[in-house]
Amino acid sequence: MTDLKNYIDPVSMEQPVFSNLTGQAGFPHNITVHTENTLLNSISSYKIALIGVPEGRNSPNPGSAKAPDTIREQLYSLARIPGKTKIIDLGNMKQGTTFNDTLAGLSDLLTFLIGENVFPVLIGGSSSVITAIDRSLSALGIKYTLAAVDPRIDYSNNGPATGPFSYLNNVIHSGKSTFSHYINIGYQTYFNDQQVINRFNRMEAELLRIGDVRQAVYLTEPLFRDSEVALFDISAVRQSDAPGTALPSPNGFYGEEICLLSRYAGISDKLRLFGLFDVNPEYDLRSQTAGLAAQIIWFFLEGFAQKQYETPLLENNTAGRFTRYHVRINDLNEDLIFVKSNLTERWWIEIETADNTKIHVACSQEDYLRANRSEVPDRWVKANNRYKP
Numbered sequence: 001m002t003d004l005k006n007y008i009d010p011v012s013m014e015q016p017v018f019s020n021l022t023g024q025a026g027f028p029h030n031i032t033v034h035t036e037n038t039l040l041n042s043i044s045s046y047k048i049a050l051i052g053v054p055e056g057r058n059s060p061n062p063g064s065a066k067a068p069d070t071i072r073e074q075l076y077s078l079a080r081i082p083g084k085t086k087i088i089d090l091g092n093m094k095q096g097t098t099f100n101d102t103l104a105g106l107s108d109l110l111t112f113l114i115g116e117n118v119f120p121v122l123i124g125g126s127s128s129v130i131t132a133i134d135r136s137l138s139a140l141g142i143k144y145t146l147a148a149v150d151p152r153i154d155y156s157n158n159g160p161a162t163g164p165f166s167y168l169n170n171v172i173h174s175g176k177s178t179f180s181h182y183i184n185i186g187y188q189t190y191f192n193d194q195q196v197i198n199r200f201n202r203m204e205a206e207l208l209r210i211g212d213v214r215q216a217v218y219l220t221e222p223l224f225r226d227s228e229v230a231l232f233d234i235s236a237v238r239q240s241d242a243p244g245t246a247l248p249s250p251n252g253f254y255g256e257e258i259c260l261l262s263r264y265a266g267i268s269d270k271l272r273l274f275g276l277f278d279v280n281p282e283y284d285l286r287s288q289t290a291g292l293a294a295q296i297i298w299f300f301l302e303g304f305a306q307k308q309y310e311t312p313l314l315e316n317n318t319a320g321r322f323t324r325y326h327v328r329i330n331d332l333n334e335d336l337i338f339v340k341s342n343l344t345e346r347w348w349i350e351i352e353t354a355d356n357t358k359i360h361v362a363c364s365q366e367d368y369l370r371a372n373r374s375e376v377p378d379r380w381v382k383a384n385n386r387y388k389p
Contacts, residue, residue, distance in 0.1 A: 004043065007109045008051070010035045010091045013069050013076075027078045027298070031087040040090075044116040047085050048304065050297075052092035053106065053125035057099040059164050061126050061246035063282035067290070068092055068123045070281045074294035081298070083305035103132045110136035114272055119304070121297065124277030127154070127164040127233055133273060134171045137228070138178045142272065144228035145181040146171075149236045149261055151188040151210070151249060155196050164278070181386065183223050185261065186210045186236050186253060204386050206379075210252065217257055221264040222362035222379070225311075225346070228272045230265040232258070234279045234293060244289030245280050255292050259299040266303020269311050274300055308344050314360045324350075327371040336380060338368045349380050353387040 011033050023029065031050075034040060043049070052068025069092070081087065093109065096102035106129055113120050114136065122129075137144050148154070156166040171179045182205040189197075189209060200207060206223060213220060224230060239248035241255045253261070265274055279293045313321060323342060326335040337350040339360060347368055348360040367377035 004040045004090065004109070004112075007094055007105050008034065008091045009094055010038065011072070011089055012036075012091075013073055025079060027076050027080055029080045030084075031081070031089060033089045034091050043088070043113070043118060045086060046088045046118055048087045048119045048121055048301065049113055050087065050089040050121050050123060051109070052123045053102075053129055054092050055095055055099070055102050055125045055129055057102075057126075058128040059126035061164070061278055061280050063246070063280040064124060064126045064278050065095075066281045067125060067279040067293070070284075070287065070290045071123055071276075071279060071293045071297070074287060074291045075297055078294060078298050081301045081305055085301070085305040087301065099128070103129060103135070106132040107135040107139070110273070111139050114140060114142075119271075120273050121300065122273070122275035122277075123293075123297065124275060124279070127167065127231070127275075127277035130164075130167045130231060130275070130277075131170050133229060133231075133275070134174070134177055134179060137272070138174075138176050141178060142228060143178045143180045144272070145183065145226055146179060146229045146231065147183040147185060147224055147227035147265070148231045148233070149185045149253075149258070150231070150233040151186060151236050151252060152191045152233075153184055153187055153196050153200060153207070155200070157193055157195050157199070181205070183227060184208065185220050185223060186213050188249065188251060191249075204382050206382055214253070214257065217260055219364050219366065220261060221267075222347070222364055224261075224264045224268045224271070225362035226270065227265075227268060228270055230268070230271055230274050232262065232265075232274075232276045232296060234276065234289060237292065242279075242289040242292050244282075244284030245278050246283065247278075248283075255295070258292070259295055262296045263299040263303040266300040266305075267307045269307050269309045308341075310341055310344065310346065311360070314339060314348060315358065325368065327368070329371060329376060330374050332376070336371050336377075338363070338371070340365075340368075349377070349383070351380070351383055351387055359383075359387065 054065045056062035056065035154165050155168040184207045235245045235247050238252035323340045325338040339348045347363050349363045361383040363379045
């Protein structure tokens with residue numbers, strides 16, 4: 001694919017109604033905006049590409065198709081992103097004649113961008129398009145962990161299905177998918193089939209209930225650090241903070257919490273794609289939800305601009321960068337090996353797989369302290385079961 005204009009409509013929107021940030025202080029100052037007069041000759045020179053996906057078909061939330069430009073208007077009224085990360089707003093994905101045409105086009109576009117080492121940030125639109133993400137990563141041969149901030153585990157026990165509440169059926173049961181691990185942050189038990197929860201627990205998925213996450217939000221950072229894809233459903237936010245969605249809930253994350261989660265996704269040095277879905281302007285109040293969505297994206301970009309690429313250095317035992325700790329736990333035949341970054345103070349557990357390959361699983365300092373109390377950390381148990389079947 002060489003001509004992005006076959007897949008993308010350029011940015012075309014009204015100026016923000018009000019903004020106290022203009023000129024060099026405003027968000028548009030340090031990004032490139034693809035307009036009708038912009039040539040797209042060197043996309044690989046950018047680190048991040050913003051892409052609106054105005055697709056609401058195959059979903060109970062068809063009004064979400066109007067979300068990308070509504071969110072974009074709010075985003076452009078915010079402050080500039082710190083640092084010198086090169087960002088381009090490509091515009092909106094062209095809507096296909098059918099929903100499947102949109103999926104095919106989006107898959108091609110993502111495959112091209114990721115292949116050029118350009119990080120896609122998707123602004124939905126309905127989460128029904130998530131299958132295109134799986135097709136793209138699978139076509140590139142990227143084995144990936146999916147972290148979803150979502151009140152629902154989007155899987156149906158009634159067999160293969162399509163739509164935003166069952167996209168995991170297509171991903172898990174596809175013979176071509178490179179999907180390897182699922183993480184859900186903030187699921188709400190009363191929205192989920194207990195049999196589905198049990199199924200994913202047997203798959204060694206990491207499922208965190210909303211109450212557990214809110215007690216210590218910072219403990220989710222290692223989960224994002226180990227993920228290649230982060231997908232946020234705006235219905236994970238409580239209705240009082242985000243009314244603009246087809247399926248709001250009185251319970252969920254506060255606005256500040258969802259923005260912190262987004263920043264954790266931004267600083268992950270393994271992440272390959274970020275998406276925010278299911279904002280519906282038709283249900284919004286004075287652009288409250290669109291404004292929060294814009295801030296979620298802003299915090300992701302701010303985190304991205306400050307990330308430290310440490311994961312590739314772990315295997316090289318870079319002198320002075322990391323400290324290794326061996327912890328003996330009763331009833332285990334091996335020491336647990338923890339690695340701490342002396343620069344960022346982030347932690348990993350070192351695991352030797354069945355084929356004697358060493359891998360590093362992101363963890364928290366609390367996991368290390370738990371091990372020192374002779375308690376086996378849950379992250380080690382889940383990872384050990386996955387890598388040593």
